[in-house]
Amino acid sequence: KQWYQRRVAITAGIESGKAQGATLETGGQRFGDKGYFVKPTVFSNVQDHMDISTTEIFGPVMQVASFKDTDEVIERANNTEYGLAAAVFSKNIDRIHHVTSALKAGHVWVNTYNVLVCQSPFGGYKQSGFGRDLSEYALSHYTEVKCVTTAIPQKNS
16 A cells, blocks of 8 residues: 555656646656556756655656756755755766755765665755664664763762
8 A cells, every 4th residue: 555655646746747837758657557666757847846846756756957057056956845865976076075065965975876875874954854764873763862870978888
């Protein structure tokens, strides 16, 4: 049931993009007749106010957008209530450092995407969750810290 609901939510996001005027470049429909798969989907002509730009679809849906300069990219990327992850593709190391430090996202990949290792914390900023999974940071979810302070009278022996 949960996979069916996930596919329904992804499909609703795709339909919203089409209804709001984004251009569907490829995909956008179910893949195969078994399971709950959706074809990888790419939209262009997406405006920042559209639902597919402001919500976390959690499916194989992406948008391609143009921009004038790096500062515009950072401003637009941060102008959302979410901040789970981001990716930067560049050969310019100065630009990489500038953009990765300015992005309000919990995980930023550089020249790759969706690489998760257990030693690196994963989690979002803003409305994309709290805390971290993976790494030693995740251990705080499973522990309760307690401090006990005891005054011990002077020993008389």
